[in-house]
Amino acid sequence: MTSKSSPSTIRTVAERAGVSVATVSHVLNGTRHVSDALRARVEAAMRDLDFVPSAIARSLKQRQTHTIGMMTPNSSNPYFAEIVQYVEDHGFGAGYHVVLCNSNDDPRRQSAYLQVLAERRIDGLVLVPTGDDATVLAQLDGLRMPVVLLDRPLAGMRFDAVCNDNRAGARLAVQHLVGLGHRRIGCIGDSPATAVSCEREAGWREVLAEAGLADQAPEVQYGHFTAQGGFDAMQRLLQQPQPPTAVFACNDAMAIGALGALAQAGLAAPADVSIVGYDDVDLAHWVHPALTTVAQPKQQMSRLAVDLLIERIERRRHEAQTRALAPSLVVRASSAAPRVAAAAPAL
Known part of the structure; x- marks a missing residue:
């Protein structure tokens, strides 16, 4: 057995097995047929020598690492945690390992991780981008790898993108509340506003305008796409002279925070204020009361x-x-x- 100071190489494996270096290479890379007898000798020599093939060297030869990157803006958000799980499961099933990064909604951190991933020679990247469109496009411009944008498309992009129809989803939520008879329907959105949040807010405004309720709506309250952000925004809504009887939160984390703010104020959903979220994370089923929400097809989006x-x-x-x-x-x-x-207006 070789010493730790002299690690085994393809050449030492070939010498131990009594074959050529090319034969060992073909066994490792599957680049040419090798007889069962020769393959057995090579594999026995590798075991004897504790030989571990270099993934980096093999990737340089094959020009592929079978590794993809996945970057999300907030790994603590249950929605992104589920997205990561689906991407990782489907990628692994397709023969790819997944390297995970969290930008924490910080464009500078995103830029740093993009550089790290490029240096690791990953084959491609699934990215939930953060920052304004021009910044993200500039960061991606120098990457020599395929990129698919997930959840958050970019204006004027030249990359593949998978998302859900955010405006249509928001319309479903607000039409539901209007149909129940609500007139003062508030909205809690993301700050700084992402394109996703803006589209959902636009859907909220459209339905209120169509129902003749725009003048009764309280101002949109903004916070980060977190439970704390939803909690703080809901507190501000409750302090208004005419608080809303229903609130559309632009994601489930904010909706869950809004439920907490109601409880702290001695109120409850839906008796005092109805709450509707967006995403349908697994937790939405388990909070009390169980959350009405807009379901994104997360597994389908991730697999696609x-x-x-x-x-x-x-x-x-x-x-x-x-x-x-x-x-x-x-x-x-x-x-x-x-x-x-009151009688529900026609939609």
Whole structure:
């Protein structure tokens, strides 16, 4: 057995097995047929010598590492945690390892991690971007690898993107509340505003305008896309002279924070204020009351993002695609008719 100071190489394996260096290389890389007898001798020599093939060297030869990157803006957000799980599961099933990074919604950290991933010679990247569109596009411009944007598309992009129809999803949520008889319907959005939050806010405004309720709506309250952000925004809504009877939160984390603010104020959903979220994270089913929310097809989006990325990696497609999948409304216990409901306007 070799000493630790002299690690085994392909050459020492070849000498031990009594074969050529080329034969060992073919066994390792599967680049040519090797007889069962020779393969057995090479594998026995590798075991005897504690030989571990270099993944980096093999990737340089094959020009592929079978590793993809995945970067999200907030790993503590249950929505992104579920997205990561689906991407990792589908990537692993397709023969790819996944390297995970968290930008923490910081464009500078995102830029640093993009450089790290490029140096690791990953084959491609699934990215939930953070920062303004021009900044992200500039950061991606120098990357020599396929990129698929997930959840947050960019204006004027030339990359594949997978998202859901955020405006349509918000419309489902607010139409549900209007149909229950609510007139003063508040909105809690992300700050600084992401394109996703802006689209959801736009859907909220559209439905209120169509129902003739725009002048009764309180100002949008903004906070970070977190439970704390939703808690703080809900407290501000409750302090208004005419608090809303229903609130659309632009993600489930904020909706759960809003439920906490109601409880602290001695109020409850849906008896005092109805709450509707967006994402349908697993936790939405388990909070009390169970959260009415807009369900994104998270598993389908994640699998599609990985499939599009692998198509790019394997050079089976060159044109950019944007896929916007349809959301759906999941009605649970956090929404109900207000205590005094007027006739619902036609939508």
